[in-house]
Amino acid sequence: MVDEARLRALIPTVIGILGRRGAGFAAAEDAVQEALVEAVRVWPEDPPRDPQGWLVTVAWRRYLDAVRADTSRRRREERVDDEPAPGPAPDVDDTLQLYFLCAHPSLSPASAVALTLRAVGGLTTRQIAQAYLVPEATMAQRISRAKRTLSGVRFSDPGDLATVLHVLYLVFNEGYSGDVDLAAEAIRLTRQLAARTDDEEVAGLLALMLLHSARRPARTRPDGSLVPLAEQDRSLWDTGLIAEGVDVLQAALRRDRLGGYQAQAAIAALHADARTAEETDWVQIVEWYDELVRLTGNPVARLNRAVAVGEADGPRAGLAALAELDAALPRYTAVAAYLHERDGNRATAARLYADAARAADNLAERDHLTRQAARLNAGPRT
Known part of the structure; x- marks a missing residue:
């Protein structure tokens, strides 16, 4: 049985070694892919003592074969035809x-x-x-x-x-x-x-991924339909990933060089910290969205900020923040529907949910928005 994770971890180093020996990136990558296929075939019966050295040797031979087969590259073949002696590959990452x-x-x-x-x-x-x-x-x-x-x-x-x-x-x-x-x-x-x-934004992105991934088990129902954040069963959240994500984020924030991924991770951490939807610290989330908008000017961040403002200061404040944005933004109509429903305007919300469903390019999101519209249409109208 081949350890695929270990095998895949060797790929960048092997490509780099071939590159330093004279192979172009495209040719090196092709040769390494061929070596991987050979490894999957051979290793279960005859595992090498030096997996990286084995991959380098086989990939280099595949590269030379390709060079020899290309008559238009005769001169290049003469430069690279001497195969390096077998042995441990240099330890360069x-x-x-x-x-x-x-x-x-x-x-x-x-x-x-x-x-x-x-x-x-x-x-x-x-x-x-x-x-x-x-x-x-x-x-x-x-x-x-x-x-x-x-x-x-x-x-x-x-x-x-x-x-x-x-x-x-x-x-x-x-x-x-x-x-x-x-x-x-x-x-x-x-x-x-x-x-x-050693970069704070790399850590910020890793923390963001970990915190979002922690909520994944609660995001869908058995039938595949989406579960909004406020309705998720938080006991299903992965507390180990949350703890790791928070630790990674805090270490990055302590260096006081804030970036957009760190700000997004801080927002995700605040959601993860709330034991119930009602305990969410929306005021602090708005403050982090203010930082994110300042750092990136991203219109999607402004859209999400409008939702947070609606939770922190009431739906009408959220609608006022939304009115300052371009209505052509993705999810704009869905956000408007949500805020209108929070404000008690079910008829407008139902119409907007239906409009958003028609514009959605994701099947699960389209089904969710259609369900929201149907739910409001089935109840008393205001």
């Missing part, structure tokens, strides 16, 4: 540089996510395609285009940590579909990144 490469600014967010999951996460193209509910051929083309885009980028070029964090955040928000739990994968990769950097 290229994981962080590989993060930067896969989240290169020249890539679209979708391509950066796919490439990160494959090159850093070690997922197969099939697994990534299933997670994103697209045909495998479509995902293969996306990854291939991303690697072509990076063909002229040197492995040692500096990267942008903020872009890496954004990519990991996108992965986490995809959640779960197919046979790949992307939320868990995002947490694994962010832990890996946190171990290699």
Whole structure:
């Protein structure tokens, strides 16, 4: 039985070693993928004493085979045809540089996510395609285009940590579909990144993921329908993840270099700290949203702030805050429906819930909003 987690953890280092030996990123990544397939086939019967060295040797041979097969690269073949002697691979960790490469600014967010999951996460193209509910051929083309885009980028070029964090955040928000739990994968990769950097925002993102993931068992009913935060069974929340998330966040906040992910994690921590929905400290949550808006200017943060204001100061105050925002924002109509219901205007709320359901692109969210509209339409109208 192959330990897939251990195998996948070796991928960035092996790609980096091939890169330093002269392989381009695309060729190195292809060769390592072929070596992984061979490892899954061979290791159960003949496990290597040095797994990393084995992968390096096999991947390098696959790379040389590809070079030899390409007649247009004869000169390059002459430069790299001497295979290094077998033995322990150098202990150099290229994981962080590989993060930067896969989240290169020249890539679209979708391509950066796919490439990160494959090159850093070690997922197969099939697994990534299933997670994103697209045909495998479509995902293969996306990854291939991303690697072509990076063909002229040197492995040692500096990267942008903020872009890496954004990519990991996108992965986490995809959640779960197919046979790949992307939320868990995002947490694994962010832990890996946190171990290699000394950055408060990396810690903030990890804390945010842990705190959100802690509520996951209570987010859906057995039939798959969504359970709003206020109605969740908080005894189902994972207290271990909450405690870890709070510890990670507090350590980051003590360094007094606040960033957007830390602010979001602080809001999540306040929700996690409330034993019941009624005990939620909405006043402090509004204050953290004020910080988040100041830091990022993000319109979604402003939208969520309007909800918090509605809880802290009453629904009319929330509606006033909402009126300052662009009605075209995603979830704007759903928020308006919620605040109108809180204000006692059931007819308007029912109409807005129905409008929001029609605009929703997520089936579970669409069903939830439709149920809300039906619930209000079935009761007394005001």
